[in-house]
Amino acid sequence: MPFTIATWNINSVRLRAGLVEKLLREQAPDILCLQECKSPVEKMPADHFAALGYPHFVARGQKGYNGVAILSRLPIEDAGHREFTGRPEARHVAARLSNGVVIHNFYVPAGGDIPDPEANGKFAHKLDFLTEMRDWFRAERPERTILVGDLNIAPREDDVWSHKDLLNVVSHTPVEVEALGKVQEAGGWVDITRKDIPDGRLYSWWSYRARDWAASDRGRRLDHIWASPDIAGAGHGSMILKEARGWEKPSDHAPVFARFDL
Template structure:
């Protein structure tokens, strides 16, 4: 059975409900993982998505910040959420598909503007969070898992618009890239999107500050879909739906898609 999974930082589910519904109608992923829903779970606007067939939901939320949700046309069983030592943050949720595959939806902290863990506590917290994620997945099973989300790190030189200029910009600093690679290695994950699109510039985020985001094209690939090797070998493709960034009232992120025989 082919299962299509999408991951998208929506930057407020309630504010962009119509955008989410448009994606569900036009793209119809089997599973949609949202980050930065910015809402308690009981206030998420789920009724219209349910009417479109997305009746299965696993979510964590809090007022105004963070928040992760998995909406599915397939039945879901909630899997244990990982707090990474930060139980007050709704940054991870997990669900088991009927096949037994566990989907992890993760939102890693942005880290502020200054890439200095001494002068910028947000950056220190991001590095600590990345290390906690590494430790958690080092203990996790090495098969049957898909990890998606807004990782807030663009790891490769061609995942940013200018590698040299961004080496001292949060999301592309060497220490963040190394920390993200440590997570990938600890969990034995394959970067599914880059497995299918191994060369060329590839972005999933463009700043709201650009007068014309598409023409400037100063993007970064912050959103990822990874899988354990058993599932990566059964992946039929991956893509970033860049055009969605140009929809009305958009998120600054575009959704990432991947297909699996799962």
């Protein structure tokens, strides 16, 4: 069952429902995973997406913050969710395809501005969240599983516009990169994007603060598609739709795509 999957931090699914529609019409992924929906589930525009040919919808939401959703042209069933660090936040949801493949959709905490867990509770929360992810996948090693989402870490030197300048900037600090690496190692996860595009700078996020984001191109690859090792060989065709960052009233993230022949 071949399918294309995309992941996108939409930064308010209600505010940017038109951009989601544009993506669905122009790119037509079979499955779209959204993060930072910023809406209770009952107020997400699921009926609108169903009318566009995506009738299958699994989500977790909360008013004004976080929120994750999976919409699909293919039948999916709700495979539950997990709460991390003892907080009832909508940062994870899972769905199962008819062929048994499980899709995990994550929105990892951003971590604030100060990369010091003693001085910054948000950064401590991020590291604790990653530790719990690591422990989960170490205890229950995934099989026939795809993990996507805004993981809020750019792990490689060529995943940021300047490794030197961002070493002390949250999202690329050594402690975060190490923590994400342990999550990846615990599950045996394969970074499908970098498997397909192993060389060169690659970004999926550009700050709203940039006067001309495209000209400065000071991006970071915060959004990821991973696969468990048993199906990683079926993943290919990776792409980041950079042009979406330039759409009217855009998210600061661009959608990331991959195709799986399963």
